[in-house]
Amino acid sequence: RQEGGREMAAWARAVRGLLLDVSGVLYDSGGDGGVPIAGSERAVRRIKASGLKLRFCTNETQATREKFVKKLQGMGFDISVAEVTAPAPAACRILKERSLRPHLLVHNDLVPEFAEIDKANPNCVVIGDAAENFTYANLNEAFRVLIGMEKPVLISLGRGRYYKETDGLKLDVGAYMKALEYACDVQAEVVGKPAKAFFESALAEMGVPPQEAIMIGDDIVNDVGGAQRCGMRALQVRTGKYR
Numbered sequence: 001r002q003e004g005g006r007e008m009a010a011w012a013r014a015v016r017g018l019l020l021d022v023s024g025v026l027y028d029s030g031g032d033g034g035v036p037i038a039g040s041e042r043a044v045r046r047i048k049a050s051g052l053k054l055r056f057c058t059n060e061t062q063a064t065r066e067k068f069v070k071k072l073q074g075m076g077f078d079i080s081v082a083e084v085t086a087p088a089p090a091a092c093r094i095l096k097e098r099s100l101r102p103h104l105l106v107h108n109d110l111v112p113e114f115a116e117i118d119k120a121n122p123n124c125v126v127i128g129d130a131a132e133n134f135t136y137a138n139l140n141e142a143f144r145v146l147i148g149m150e151k152p153v154l155i156s157l158g159r160g161r162y163y164k165e166t167d168g169l170k171l172d173v174g175a176y177m178k179a180l181e182y183a184c185d186v187q188a189e190v191v192g193k194p195a196k197a198f199f200e201s202a203l204a205e206m207g208v209p210p211q212e213a214i215m216i217g218d219d220i221v222n223d224v225g226g227a228q229r230c231g232m233r234a235l236q237v238r239t240g241k242y243r
Helices: 002-015 040-050 065-074 087-097 110-113 136-145 173-184 196-206 219-228
Strands: 017-020 051-055 102-105 124-127 155-157 160-164 168-171 215-217 233-236
Touching: 017 040, 017 196, 040 051, 040 168, 040 233, 051 196, 087 110, 087 124, 087 155, 087 196, 124 173, 124 219, 136 173, 136 219, 155 173, 196 215, 196 219, 215 219
Parallel strands: 017 051, 017 215, 102 124, 124 155, 215 233
Antiparallel strands: 160 168
């Protein structure tokens, strides 16, 4: 036991940066805006006071980063847009680099993130957590765009199975991504967690190598598993979707 304690202390001392998931770790989302998880605002303040570098890593795709951050600030969190790594801006970079014009199947509140992207005559589909926009008609429209391409390109802003809101568990983007993959015999390119590039981008923004960073999340696959595949240590909290 003592041996284990010494080992823990040794690697913990080497940690220079923390990556924090947001939904299920800092707050539980919901139709009413959501509620902070007890003690989470204080934890963020303590991390910042400690001098550790901090990055908020979210697969949030139901709002722009600006709107999302404003909501969290309203709950008392010390957070700014510049500290957030999210899938939509990363997807926009890919779209521009590859001259891709997306058909968007995303939440209405996320659409402004794609304001500067050419969406005429789409040559790919971008799917996010569209919530109520995941109707049969909308999924079928995305399917038709994909199936009509010689080489279908499907970009997904995450691949979560479900997440927790204040009124219970909700289906996440991954379930709908899989439906399109199956129907069109295509493999989606995942931009958010658990994609390696997502974590590497957050680490680069902090200027910290993976072996000196810890990811904290409630999702054993996308938060913990994704970070570990990147060479980081990761911790799972017993809040959010944890059961």
